[in-house]
Amino acid sequence: MSAENSAARAGTGTATSTATSTDARAAAAVLPPLHCLRRLTPGPPRLGTLPTGTPVWLVTRHADVRQVLTDPRLGRAPLYAPDAPPVSVVPNLLDDPQSMLNIDGTEHQRLRRTVQRAFTPRAIARWRPWVASVVEGLLDELIDQGSPADIVAAYTRPLPVAVISRLMGLDGLDGKRLAHWSDHALSTTAYSATAIRTALGEFAAFGAELIAERRAAPGDDLVSGLLAAAAESGDITEAQLVSLVIGLVVAGHETTMTTLGNALVYLLGDGREDWQRLASDEQSAATATEQLLRAVPLGDKNHLPGLLRRAVEDVEVGGVVIPAGSVVAADADAANQDPEVFTGDLRTELFAPLGAPMFTFGAGPHHCLGAWLARMELELALHRLARRLPSLRPAAPAEAIEWRHGLLTRSPHTLQVAW
Known part of the structure; x- marks a missing residue:
């Protein structure tokens, strides 16, 4: 899942506290599960404020969100034009004007x-047997460890890290260092602006060093492939390559980890009656994955109301004329719940095929590149976990969950x- 999608389903805000403070942990303990958020x-586009x-135009209907994400008059690059108003309070991974996320048209x-x-x-299909073997290996370790256990440390975090590490040839990557960089890169209120800039600088240096290593000794990995394609095209800058590499590292593990953890909060709690069916076959798990991706957000949306775009000319959306220069937020979560398009809820629709496209991975030119990889990891992770541990259950009530918060994701x- 792309960094933009994870950000838009969560938010960016002011850096005022630390992620590990006692007060922060106390506040996190009372947060509701993501599937319970309103x-x-x-409705029609309406004005709000970042x-x-x-000012920002909030777009919430399914058809309107699709238009915003596919209309060339609404782009990402204009958000960083010299005359653009500010859209974020603290620095974050999405703010680089040279990144692929913030470039439109032919250059994008x-x-x-x-x-x-x-x-x-x-x-992605060629990776399926290997990802399945990683899943089974982690489950073997989890079961050997015994009940109870922390499934985040044993399963939801190491799985996507292992996959993106293999894809990018990052064997031996320090998981704690990666988590540190990712948390700072996606921070809202968890860290100070100074701490974020320092971490982003370290992360960029890591990306530059990795690129230098692959140039010296290319391999069969995504980074080497990127360098070969860049050399062939001849017009991709070094800064763009670094941005691509670190963006892929974050997006390749952060959002899958977040989605899987939040899906398990639902499935082991309010959705417990469906746990056994997930174990029945991979197709049931694939269908449930689509519904979970549609209905369970990645974050609280306290600060950023949607996928941001800026109008380069007057645009009519849903019967409302949005003036040139305006910032627009396409609320994918609201569109994914539009009652004119989607009926029922997770309790009734978990194993029903989607009746229309969802926007969890965006749409249009900036549709998430990693969508199929995320789907495959989630399908296998849920199916194999339910099959191996049919009696899996929470060892504590939902109110006791300690949340990662103050980030673009939760x-x-x-x-x-326990089991």
Whole structure:
């Protein structure tokens, strides 16, 4: 899942506290599970305000969100034009004007072509047996460890880290260092602006060093493939390459970890009656994965109300004329719950095929490159876990969950389970 999608389903805000303070942990303990959050009721575009004070048009209906994400008059690059109003209070991974996320048109297509071959459904299918073996290995270790256990530390965090490490040739990557960089790169209120800039600088240096290593000794990995494609095109800058590499590292593990953890909070709690069916076959797990991706957000949306775009000319959306220069937020979570398009809820629809496209991975030119990889990891992770541990249950009530918070995403920091 892309960094933009994870951010838009959560938010960016003011850096005022630390992620590990006693007060922060106490506050996190009373947060509701993500599937219990209330969404905006879909309706015509309406005006709101970002934490920076910048006015923003909130777009919530399914058809309107699709238009915002696919209309070339609404782009990412204009958000960082010289005359653009501020859209974030603290620095974050999404703010680099040279990143693929913030480039539109033919230049964006050119950059995207350098990485998309590794993420096609056909390419991802070749990884399925290996990802399944990683899943089974982690489950063996979890079961050997014994009940109770923290399933975040044993399963939801190491799985996507192992997959993206293999894909990018990062064997031996320090998981704690990666978590440190990712948490700072996606921080809202967890860290100070100074701490975020320092971590992003370290992360960029890591990306530059990795690129230098692959240039000296290319391998069969995504980074080497990126460099070969860049050399062939001849017009991708070094800064863009570094941005691509560190963006892939974060997006390749953070959002899958977050989605899997939040899905388990639902499935082992309010959705407990469906746990056995997840174990029945991979197709049931695949269908449930789509519904969970649609209905369970990645974050609280306290600061950033949607996938941001800026109008380069007057645009009519849902019967409302949005003036040129305006910032627009496409609320994918509200659109994914639009009662004109989707009926029922997770309790009634978990194993029902989607009746329309969802926008969890965005749409249009900036549709998440890693969507198929995320789907595959989640399907296998849920199916194999339910099959191996049919009696899995929470070891503590939902109110006791310790949350990762103050970031663009929110997920369990720990999740004690028993069987």
